[in-house]
Amino acid sequence: MATRDTGTEQLIKDTAKRIFFSEGKLHATTQDIADAAGVNRTLLNYYFRSRDILFEQVVLEARAEMSAIMDSIFTAELEFKDKIQQMINIFMEQAMQFPYREMYVVMEFNRTEKIVPEEKKNKIRQFLKEINAEMEKGKIKKMDPRQFLMNLFALMAYPLITNCLNKSLYNINDAEYLKLMKERKQLIFEMIYQ
Amino acid sequence: MATRDTGTEQLIKDTAKRIFFSEGKLHATTQDIADAAGVNRTLLNYYFRSRDILFEQVVLEARAEMSAIMDSIFTAELEFKDKIQQMINIFMEQAMQFPYREMYVVMEFNRTEKIVPEEKKNKIRQFLKEINAEMEKGKIKKMDPRQFLMNLFALMAYPLITNCLNKSLYNINDAEYLKLMKERKQLIFEMIYQ
DNA sequence: TTTGTGTTTAACAAAAATGTTAAACATAAT
DNA sequence: ATTATGTTTAACATTTTTGTTAAACACAAA
Structure with a gap:
């Protein structure tokens, strides 16, 4: 089985981008992002391994x-x-x-x-x-x-x-x-x- | 005895301002500021009680x-x-x-x-x-x-x-x-x- | 010199944020 | 229906950051 793609990974990135780039909340935590995305915080680690990697990826894409x-x-x-x-x-x-x-x-x-x-x-x-x-x-x-x-x-x-x-x-x-x-x-x- | 004024309180504020406003380090911690000022971190609490109060005061003055x-x-x-x-x-x-x-x-x-x-x-x-x-x-x-x-x-x-x-x-x-x-x-x- | 008081320090405590694990869950393939 | 595997969750562990306390220190006044 390849991947089921529930859209969660994209949802997390999009939410992070919204919080950082649209709402300007520079000090948002992983919990803040998880809450805003309506997902369990652990999923940020599941998809991105660490907070730093997620944030880096978001900036890279930006x-x-x-x-x-x-x-x-x-x-x-x-x-x-x-x-x-x-x-x-x-x-x-x-x-x-x-x-x-x-x-x-x-x-x-x-x-x-x-x-x-x-x-x-x-x-x-x-x-x-x-x-x-x-x-x-x-x-x-x-x-x-x-x-x-x-x-x-x-x-x-x-x-x-x-x-x-x-x-x-x-x-x-x-x-x-x-x-x-x-x-x-x-x-x-x-x-x-x- | 009123106050001995060692200049530490001012030094801390000035250092915080330098880090935030000149160097643009938005995510600086109290430890970062203490280190940059060359003082013990506890002094930030002694003079300002809490991180939030210090930061608020710095913004207020700005x-x-x-x-x-x-x-x-x-x-x-x-x-x-x-x-x-x-x-x-x-x-x-x-x-x-x-x-x-x-x-x-x-x-x-x-x-x-x-x-x-x-x-x-x-x-x-x-x-x-x-x-x-x-x-x-x-x-x-x-x-x-x-x-x-x-x-x-x-x-x-x-x-x-x-x-x-x-x-x-x-x-x-x-x-x-x-x-x-x-x-x-x-x-x-x-x-x-x- | 001693004393009193403001200042500084280090050790400790608490809180906040992040990371890990194992089990539960869901779904496609068999 | 069963199995295998990707996904999600909750409980726990670790790390980072912040706050507290008591003792050490420094210096002016007595």
Whole structure:
């Protein structure tokens, strides 16, 4: 008999991702995750052997998902302008679903000092060149292309991380926040691509 | 005899702040902090009774420090343009020293759902009006003033949080990163205040 | 010097979180 | 229906982290 696949393994991973990346509960324990998934805590050990392995796998998959999205846009056969527009659309939709995913990955990166594969760096270098070309053409404001990328990601990611605080500070509800975030797509494009 | 003040209490708090806000070690234990401070772990209990109380106090002080800076700028007797410039200068200097402080406070806010005092909200409302006025004058691009503030803070805070990752992705060292961050001050101003 | 009090330490205790095991359970194949 | 094997559970064990206590220490005042 191969495997019965009750879906439990996937359920556990999905629940962990929800708790970490959507709800932002950085200090969740294995018990927290088991409870949220509605399964016995022992099952985390059965499927993943240890807490560390589960968490590592979750981060690994998160990185892979994010990389896949970035790569598909970086290397797409599109005008630069359209790439940016698509990037904003896809990234913001993802960020609305998993506001803390990037932060979690960044923190894990700080903690473990993982190495970035040369292949990925090359793709980025290539995109930095594209940015530079667009600046030469006078389409976007001239600056260090790395600053350009930092600006773009900052504008996209940050407001979602600070979701809760912003809602309190500005007295806005979920519906209005959603509206603001959708408006941001266009707004970011205009700021970046003047 | 009142108190001998060996400076230990302050040392512990400062060390905790360094570990959390500068080094970004979100999961630091009391032992980690004691070791980093070079004191016996029991002293954390002697001075603060419990881990939770220490951590809460550290966050409380962080919020107070950040609030004080914001308030002083919000209510300063300055032209709007100069306020923004000063905001960028001070915030960026702070963020370079404590890149993860804001994030930590935001995460704690998510966790505890603290209430924002009405007085603080009023100061923000006041500043939002100032932003609006500046937009009416045609000095800055028209948009929801809340978006304006989100943009500003995003551009300032985010690249410092992602410090480590950026250095890897773009192959830059500490010195160059510092230079990039200093350049950002002017760059952010130009993006915001076109 | 002695005494009193605040500070520091080490040993111990308790609590929280994680890991292991064996038995119960469920289901596909025989 | 029985068997074999993957899945789930509960009880237990271990490890990690936090909290408590009493004694040692240090230093100013008497």
